[in-house]
Amino acid sequence: MKREKLNAKVAFDIFYEQFKWSIWFLGILAAIHVSVLIYFENSGSVGVEPSIVGFFEFSRYSTAIFMLVCGIMAVYVFMTYHVQQGVTRKDAYIGIAGGTFVLSLFLTLMPLMLNGIEFLLTEYTALPLTFTSFGSTSEWLKEAVFYLLNIFTYYMVGWLIGVGYYRFGWIIGFLFIAAAIVALTMNGYFWGEDDISTVIPWIPTIQPHGSPVISIVGSLVLISVLLAVMRMLTKRMAIKL
Amino acid sequence: MNRKIELQNVTLRFRKFEALKDISLSLDANKIHGLIGRNGAGKTSLLSLLAAFREPTDGQITIDGEPVFENPDKMQQVMFVYDKKYDEEYDKIPAMLEFVERHRPNYDKDYADYLLKRFKLPLDKSVHKLSKGMQSAMNAVIGLASRAPITIFDEAYLGMDAPTREIFYQEILADQAEHPRTFILSTHLVSEMDYLFDNVVIINQGRLILNEDYETLTARGASITGSAEQVDAFTSGMKILNEQKLGGTKKVMVYGVLDDNRYVNARELGLEIGPVSLQDLFIHLTEEER
Structure with a gap:
């Protein structure tokens, strides 16, 4: 069997499962979002249309946490099963990273699409709801890229925690949680969310509405570091029986 | 390809504990190898190295001269079936088998279906709901139907009832005859499985005790049956492994090769000489190590 084909197969399997x-x-x-909308509709005072976040914004943190949890399970579910079926750690690693990237794309596009549908519905029907607007196209694109990189980073961080616990047990596992918090803080920093400069004075503050280039480059560097660390941690890892 | 497995000075250490100590051995292709050892002897450790589940601390493991660890071609040839926990497995058997099929090029679906019927396994239940014996039977199906050139069953019979184990053994022999491949069966149920083995590997406390073909091994001793007095007289001074007495008849297992004179002597006395049982040899050989 061809090596490239095997990689793609493993990646597809892992994508499909997740x-x-x-x-x-x-x-x-x-369903939760719709219930919230219904609640708002009923509680809105007469004559005033409440302005609420669309599904895209609504789903941001939940999706990140979902990805974190998937990442934590990755080593337990995917690594073990694949090695038992004769797939190398390397192929499983590439499969997890690749399959998850595709999943991240899907999980970015779906909320965007649902948000679009919501927007169209409120525009062209008489629903008494107004969603906060995305603003310009570039703002919209930036948000989508952020969303994508953010959820992918959360998965990587989850994967890091999972491998930490899997390999080293719960005491050293805590160190991996510490590392995970550092990674997520940096991630927030690059996107102008967490203001680390209040903690570490010499770090410049990144403006939330500044140049997206710094944010994207910073985020990509963080992802690359996480990917490299994961490869190192899983390269010669023993599979538990 | 002959798919010969070779271990050279393999040592496996967990911190200070040495699970395997300097093991060198080679296993011929297309034979059924029995790996026997007492609890904690290092059977599972040895097999998990063969399957590239972990790396040896020292030494090398090769198949046809190539290291196994992280070698995609070699890893694909090895199927390691062990007593896996399925407490969290919400999939049903067909989904589990589909995954095996995707990754094992020699997988035979018809054969798997046949085995599922033979083991009477339910296809509509989540695997975690199956009994231990049924989960083991499913493992047996996975290993057999994968037709992996090197198929390892590590105490795969756990929880199976006697008739199920019998089906399992029969299927190993039947499939081996039709589709020769290398089987490694680890067990401590020696007396029940000894007839399956072409070759026997015994390990004890992490060390290799022996690696011999079954015939040579069982010629290392003998069973002597006859009237109690004559048997006692004949075996005096020999290393006795086991004795059974039924009325005036006695059967004694001895360790040591009998020369031709002894055979003639035994025949004159009307004593019956047979092969020693692997079980008795196993007990003897692993006791001596202590």
């Missing part, structure tokens, strides 16, 4: 989980997740999240 895709099935994500359908559940999105379904439940959408």
Whole structure:
């Protein structure tokens, strides 16, 4: 069997498995969102249309946490099963990273699409709801890229925690949680969310509405570091029976 | 390709504990190898190295001269079936088998279906709901139907009832005859499985005790059956492994090769000489190590 084909197969399998989980997740999240909308509709005072966040904004943190949890399970579910079926750690690693990237794309596009549908519905029907607007196209694109990189980073961080616990047990596992918090803080910093400069004075503050280039480059560097660390941690890892 | 497995000075250490100590051995292709050892002897450790689940601390493990660890071609040839926990496995058997099929090029679906019927396994239940014996039977199906050139069963019979184990053993022999491949069966149920083995590897406390073909091994001793007095007289001074007495008849297992004179002598006395049982040899050989 061709090596490249095997990589793609493993990546597809891993994407598909997590895709099935994500359908559940999105379904439940959408149901919650709709309930919130109904609640707002009923509680809105007469004559004033409440302005609320669309599904895209609504789902941001939940999706990140969903990805974190998937990442934590990755080593337990995907690594073990694949090595038992004769797939190398390297192929499983590439499969997890690749499959998850595709999943991140899916989980960025779906909320965007749902948000678009919501927007169209309020525009062209008489629903008494107004969603906060995205603003310009560039703002919109930036948000989508942020969303994508953010959820992918959360998965990587989850994967890091999972491998930490899997390999080293719960005491050293805590150190991995510490590392995970550092990574997520940096991630927030690059996107102008966490203001580390209040903690470490010499670090310049990144303006939330500044140049997206710094944010994207910073985020990509962080992802690359995480990917490299994961490869190192899983390269010669023993599989538990 | 002959798919010969070779271990050279393999040592496996967990911190200070040495699970395997300087093991060198080679296993011929297309034979059924029995790996026997007492609890904690290092059977599972040895097999998990063969399957590239972990790396040896020292030494090398090769298949046809190539190291196994992280070698995609070699890893694909090895199927390691062990007593896996399925407490969290919500998939059903067909989904589990589909995954095996995707990754094992020699997987035979018809054979798997046949085995599922033979083991009477339910296809509509989540795997975590199956009994231990059924989960083991499913493992047996996975290993057999994968037709992996090197198929390892590590105490795969756990929880199976006697008739199920019998089906399992029969299927190993039947499939080996039709589709020769290398089987490694680890066990401590020696007396029940000894007839399966072409070759026997015994390890004890992490060390290799022996690696011999079954015939040579069982010629290392003998069973002597006859009237109690004559058997006692004949075996005096020999290393006795086991004795059974039924009325005036006695059967004694001895360790040591009998020369031709002894055979003639035994025949004159009307004593019956047979091969020693692997079980008795195993007990003897692993006791001596203490």
